[in-house]
């Protein structure tokens with residue numbers, strides 16, 4: 001590990017924010033040799049997701065239905081002065097702060113032309129030699145933490161470093177990558193995918209291979225940019241999870257809601273956008289029981305090995321549930337206000353959850369949420385995401401009284417659970433370039449979002465207010481590929 005020198009934390013003099021843009025006088029422009037200006041600070045952002053139907057089965061080629069949530073991750077990229085040759089990750093949500101010397105990184109592995117992937121390649125597996133060459137640089141990340149925290153740090157650092165090595169080069173500008181998220185980490189809401197999308201979009205932007213987003217961008221061009229971001233986010237997910245289906249990064253990239261299926265991992269998945277995804281009366285509750293997606297996914301793989309026929313039949317049943325829900329919500333007469341339609345979806349929630357229980361990926365705390373809802377008799381509950389802890393979603397029956405919901409929420413609170421207010425089906429990946437908002441002030445250049453302000457923003461509301469996008473905010477300076 002190298003000592004971090006002169007970063008934005010201990011002085012802004014060498015940091016190139018937008019307000020630090022060189023403004024040369026005409027005479028200095030003509031007398032000085034032209035040099036490429038430093039890039040302004042910029043931000044990327046991507047949402048988390050809820051899987052409404054089909055988690056785990058989707059890893060084995062079955063369908064899943066998922067929608068973006070308004071909780072999001074945000075990455076601020078700050079370029080340092082040219083005299084510096086370091087990249088720094090500042091990920092305060094997990095307490096990670098690490099610096100690498102760019103020149104020390106294992107570029108030699110990628111110097112063979114057949115090895116270095118191109119930014120437009122489709123990568124479906126990690127290069128074992130590159131993973132091995134990265135190991136010493138990953139092992140130096142937070143070596144003194146307990147194993148659980150170290151794993152978290154090293155997983156996030158691996159995803160970043162793998163993408164950086166593939167997409168960047170030894171002459172890359174020194175940078176600080178500061179990441180914050182309003183998503184709970186490791187709770188089934190796709191936090192890892194959302195950070196991978198932020199990282200992928202930022203690195204692709206830095207090597208100038210993303211066009212737009214801009215108004216009137218043709219649909220096919222929009223699609224190419226989104227696929228480019230999504231493909232590399234999937235590679236980041238491979239580093240964190242080992243065996244991701246790709247549904248999380250697809251929703252985090254594209255936003256809205258999708259019906260997703262990946263049968264052949266060497267080919268792109270099919271992701272059908274669900275236009276007009278209904279506004280469902282949902283409660284989203286976190287057990288706060290930590291767990292890891294890769295452990296839960298491995299449990300199902302073990303079940304499949306031990307009991308192939310039974311497990312395959314269970315996964316097929318989940319597929320049937322997802323497709324039945326898809327037929328229902330895309331049918332002409334579907335109305336989320338109809339008692340009958342909601343009851344039909346509720347039955348599918350219950351069946352899907354039961355099948356996940358039988359795969360061994362529930363947790364007593366998830367069952368406690370389900371019990372509380374069942375006792376109150378006001379809805380249907382299923383786990384969402386990998387399970388083993390994390391979050392559950394409850395679909396509320398029509399006509400449930402406010403009081404009954406309040407009583408239930410009290411019980412959740414007493415049990416130590418946390419409820420989130422979020423809307424489904426929001427925007428996917430977005431970019432704020434440069435990281436400046438025009439807050440109605442007349443000052444030249446607007447208000448720059450610098451690292452200090454970003455690190456000091458308090459909670460979900462503080463972050464959204466500062467960066468100008470999320471559940472409560474939608475500033476026009478943010479651009480999305482739609």
Ligand SMILES: Nc1ncnc2c1ncn2[C@@H]1O[C@H](COP(=O)(O)OP(=O)(O)O)[C@@H](O)[C@H]1O
Pocket residue numbers: 073091093094151152153154155156157179180181184185186187188189190191192193195240241291292293294385386
């Ligand atoms: N805000 C964040 N900051 C840094 N790393 C993060 C953040 N969110 C997620 N991660 C990375 O993703 C991992 C969680 O991934 P995972 O177990 O799949 O949970 P989830 O269901 O939330 O995606 C963390 O251990 C960490 O490495």
Ligand SMILES: C[C@@](O)(CCOP(=O)(O)O)CC(=O)O
Pocket residue numbers: 051054055056057058059187188189190191192243244245246247248293297384385386387
């Ligand atoms: C269990 C799974 O279907 C979803 C995992 O979601 P999350 O990482 O718990 O947010 C795995 C996957 O699709 O890659």
